[in-house]
Amino acid sequence: MAKDQKKQPRPRAETPKGFRDYFGADVTERKAMLDRIAEIYHRHGFDPLETSAVETVEALGKFLPDVDRPNAGVFAWQEEAVPGGGSGDWLALRYDLTAPLARVAAQFRNDLPTPYRRYAMGPVWRNEKPGPGRFRQFYQCDADTVGSASVAADAEICAMLADALEAVGIARGDYVVRINSRKVLSGVLDAAAIRPDQADEVLRQIDKFDKVGREGVLALLTTGRKDDSGAVIEGVGLTGAQAAPVLAFLTSKGADNTATLDNLRGAVGGSAIGAEGVDELAQIAAMLSAMGVAEDRAVIDPSVVRGLGYYTGPVFEAELTFEILDEKGRRRQFGSVAGGGRYDGLVERFTGQKVPATGVSIGVDRLLAALRSRGLAGTEAQGPVVVTVMDRDRMADYQAMAADLRAAGIRAEVYLGNPKNFGNQLKYADRRGAPVAVIQGADEAARGVVQVKDLVLGARIAAEASHEEWKAQPAQTEVPRADLVAEVRRILG
Amino acid sequence: MAKDQKKQPRPRAETPKGFRDYFGADVTERKAMLDRIAEIYHRHGFDPLETSAVETVEALGKFLPDVDRPNAGVFAWQEEAVPGGGSGDWLALRYDLTAPLARVAAQFRNDLPTPYRRYAMGPVWRNEKPGPGRFRQFYQCDADTVGSASVAADAEICAMLADALEAVGIARGDYVVRINSRKVLSGVLDAAAIRPDQADEVLRQIDKFDKVGREGVLALLTTGRKDDSGAVIEGVGLTGAQAAPVLAFLTSKGADNTATLDNLRGAVGGSAIGAEGVDELAQIAAMLSAMGVAEDRAVIDPSVVRGLGYYTGPVFEAELTFEILDEKGRRRQFGSVAGGGRYDGLVERFTGQKVPATGVSIGVDRLLAALRSRGLAGTEAQGPVVVTVMDRDRMADYQAMAADLRAAGIRAEVYLGNPKNFGNQLKYADRRGAPVAVIQGADEAARGVVQVKDLVLGARIAAEASHEEWKAQPAQTEVPRADLVAEVRRILG
Known part of the structure; x- marks a missing residue:
């Protein structure tokens, strides 16, 4: 037997390529963020749904x-x-949380309330080539309203998104929810007499507006342009007169919603679908205002083009407007952390019935990265008080100390490694981020006292203090055993 | 195109066999329970770990x-x-949370603190034949200490388990953590001169102690027995003299830990491993006592046999001692909700080094079922206040009402379905478990008032009241719009 086992190669201790583990603060910081978002969703009447993976x-x-x-x-x-x-x-x-929602909405259509507001938070899996920062399992956080054709549902989602961002700590002024409409764009295409077979191509070019800007899109819609490498990109072949209303649409953001809506009314001309889209945006603007969500938080902005091809009505995107330094040290806006909109056909595949739906998905990793960049994700020093072991026959005494601390609500643990080398115990406490170490040797035990070492202060003294100050060791105090909890509390502040 | 789509059969809207979805309270009640457990684990110095699925x-x-x-x-x-x-x-x-822990402990052995205390909560998957109440995806909740050979780690886990059960609401006296030892059993097998090739078979029979009792196990260890159907089950072939110490071990629980430990010392005779096992149990008993965990909460109990074959040292099991009615209406103890013990070889497969570890796993579904059976899992009425829609042109007004309620911390939503049939709106509110409905028609709007309907009281009146009382409708009051929040608050209590 032993021989056979020797022959077998040891398995590699590795996550599969593209997968990762989350340790400690990775877990708790994300959880704290999602808990705050869930609280907002709950308050808006959304119920949690956890589908099978x-x-x-x-x-x-x-x-x-x-x-x-x-x-x-x-x-x-x-x-x-x-x-x-x-x-x-x-x-x-599952590769996202929307496909399972579609299945649930069809499977339980007779049991669920109509409309059905639900939120979902959990991992999804993509069998894609992994890359730096691109994982094959990652979190999504979605909220959707299924079964309501009213744009009141869209307005509510935008207001809720703004509330959620503030709930996790993003300050008002540091984010904005931008709202656009696929119907308005359709109206513009109508008004510009763009042929149906050109529409998809026009949408594809519009999607580059963020990157290439007004002039770039104009070229792409008409005669084409050269990219940075000199390669020629063919244009869609619109006339300048046809491209003009499309560009007017993309750049129609005015000083306020009223001005933007006026510009949009001009851009859609006599198109019925366009007028309907503008009217819906006007309703959304009015409802946001009624809900106390001012234009600095959520605003009509036709330059939001991501997803315009996919969605069927209002489209929204939350952007963080503060600047960060990118990997090359350049200042840039943090950018998008959530997006969504109205879509049809969610349940239709299953039942044949069209069910209108609207929703939003928050990019969990991106939002958490944003919180970290603003110093908003860090939970306080979470290391436990470490009770060291000077005398392994008195483990029960040390455990009693840890139990006393815990009973007072203080995170505490006894050192459970080999206690022979005391230096290793302090190294362990350091690795655990322990704020305090508790020490009691035979001498202290006999006298009924404990040593309480302030490791945070100790580290500062070690870094800054003179030899004399160091020797004075103010970071370590001796207190009666009965005062242990009080002394640790004092140090923790 | 349309023709082609017609031909394709519609997909079935079903979870795969053996999988299920969790809705609303299913999600929040489990989450609340796990959050409380995590808080206890955190306070004991355990860090969360979330490995890839x-x-x-x-x-x-x-x-x-x-x-x-x-x-x-x-x-x-x-x-x-x-x-x-x-x-x-x-x-x-992953099929459990221990195998991934082994991989992590090997992969990150140079980065993790030693010992490494971690907890993990999440789904695991089993490709097994599903059955009633048996799902192929379910939650586990584990806490393990990797890298400590000290039984202080075991004692700590037992104390923590007791704390966790109380934290989720199980009253002291309604649970007990029972502790046994594989080493003591090994000592008994030594003392009884049981051949190594018989040991596994003896373990298998001991495992039936819960079911067949003392006499049953005696028969199984010696000459065999007939089961209820009359089928003969062969015995292991021990002599009565050999079986006696094994049964003495299983039934050695005394009036208190001291008596039990005395009995065990007798049962292991001169066996060195047995003496070591008894000594470890004595240490655990002393440490539990030092931590303030009395014998009504965690106790040495050699009748705990589940897992004795798998574990290598102390073994523990948490049982709920209150009675419930089973599916046939018979009273029975709720039984086990958690189990664990000490095991070796966790990391050895990967690195060749033996790493001692001990841990516990809580049966998430069972514990949640126990809380529900005691009325401990139900979160308060979580339905939202429903603002109904009498006039679809005034959605903004209704949304302002919901926003005011939310700003006061009250869960609230506007009805987003087709508002034509008011009865449907009240049915919806009922399905949502709404405690209150808010109503404002054109007349009320003109007078600056709202109707606030107490649905809980309304349901009670409908069930109990006379026609006269019913007509008086005390469950619905009219208040100025400005008093909406105060009135809803009053009703919610």
Whole structure:
């Protein structure tokens, strides 16, 4: 047996490529952020939904354009077909939280309230090539209203998003929720007499507005342009007269919502769908105002183009407006942390019935990164008080000390490694981020006292103090055992 | 196109067999319970760890005895081997939280503190035949200390478990943590001169002690017995003299820990490993006492046999001692909600080094069921105040009302369905569990008032009141719009 075991190579202790583990503060900081968001969603009447991580490939849908490999992009496997057991179905890990919502909305349509407001927070999986900062399992945080065609649902989501950002600590003025409308764009395309077969191409070029700006999009919509490398990119072939209303739409943001809406009314001309879109944006603006959400928090802004092709009505995006330094040390706006909009056909695949829905997804990792960059995610020093072990026969005494501290609500632990080398115990306390170490040798035990060492102050003294000050060791005090909790409390402040 | 779509059958809106979704209170009640447990673990110096859901099959290990199908029991799939992309590795969903801990402890052994205390809460997946109440995705909640050979670590886990049970609401007296020792059993087997090749069989029979009792195990260890169906079960073939110390061990629980430990000292005779085991239990008993954990909360109890074969030192189990009615209406003890113990070889597979570890796993679903059976899991009425819509042109007014309520910390939402049929709005409020409905028609708006309907009181009146009382409708009051928040607050109490 032993020989056989020797021959087997040891397994590699590694996460699969593209996967990662979260330790300590990684977990608690994200959890604190999501808890605050959940509290806001709850207060708005949204209920939590936690679907299974595994769905049938059939229910998820063939969501990727690659028809030859319908399951590319998901982690999928086939169940064994055994009587009474596996079904032979193809199963897969969910790739987002919207596809499972669609399945739930169809499966439980007779049991769920209509409209159904739900939020969901959890991991999703993508079978994609991993890269720096790109993982194959990551968190999403969604809120959607299913079954309401009213733009009141959209307005509510925008207001809720603004509240959620403030709840996690983003200051008013450091974010803005921008709102646009697919219908207005459709109206503009109508007004510009753009042929239906050109519409998709126009949408694709508009999507580059953020990157190439007004002149760039104008060129792309008409005769084409050269990119930075000198390569020629063909244009859509619109006339300048056709491109003009599209550009007017993209740049129609005025000094306030009223001005923007006036500009949009001009841009859509006589288009009915366009007028409907502008009217919806006007309603949203009025409702946000009624909810006390001023334009510095959520504003009509037709330059928001991401997702315009995907959504069917209002589209929204939350941006953080403060600057950070990018990896090259350049100042740039933090940018988008959430996006969403109105979409149709969520449940239609399953039931044949159109069910209107609108929702938003917060980029959990990006928002957490933003909080960290602003010093807003750090929970206070979370290291435990470490009770050191001078005499291994008196573990019960040390555990009693830790228990006393815990009973007072103080995080505390006894050192459980080999106690022989006391230096290792202090190194351990350091690695644990311990604010305080408690020490009691035989001598102290006999006298009924403990040494309480302020490790934070100790580290500062070690870094700054003179030899004399160092020797004075003000960071360590001796107190009666009965005063242990009080002394630790004093140090922790 | 439309024709083609018609031909495709609609996908089934179903979770895969054996999977389920969690709605509303399912999510929040479990979360509240786990949050309280996490708070206790945190206070004991345990750090959270969230590993990836996906592991390599290699790292998980071939954990099931079925050598022909090494991956049976897990959901596994092979990565495509493509340059720069998939590795060709077999990947699988984790089947518990211990195997990933082993991988993490090996992978990050130079970065983690030693000992490493961690807790983990999250779903695990089992590719097993689903059955009633048996799902293929379920939650686990584990706490382990890796890298400490000291039984102080075991004592700490037992104390922490007791604290955790109380933190979620189980009253003192309604639970007990029972502690046994594999080493003591080994000592008993030594003392009884049981051959090494018989030991596994003896362990298997001991495992039936809960079910068949003292006489049953005696028969199983010696000459065999007939089960209820009359089938003969062969015995291990021990003599009565050999079986006696094993049974003495199983039934050695005395009036208190001191008496139990005395009994155990007798049972292990001159066995060195047995004496070591008894000594460890004595240390644990002393440490629990020092930590203020009395014997009504955690007690040495050699009748705890589950897992004795798997663990290598102390073994513990938390039982809820109150009675519930089972599905047949019989009274029975609720039973086990957590178990654990000390185990070796956690990291050895990866590094060749033995790393001692001890830990506990709480059965999340069972504990939540216990809380529900005691009325301890229900969060208060969580339905939102529903602001109804009498006039769809005044959505902004209704949203302002909901916003005012939320600003006062009250959960509130505007009805977003089709407002034409007012009865449907009240049905919706009922389905949402709404405590209050707010109503404002054109007439009320003109007079600057709102109707506030106490739905809880209304339901009671509808059930109990006479027609006259019903007509008086005290459950609905009219207040000035400015007093809306105060009136809702009054009703909510």
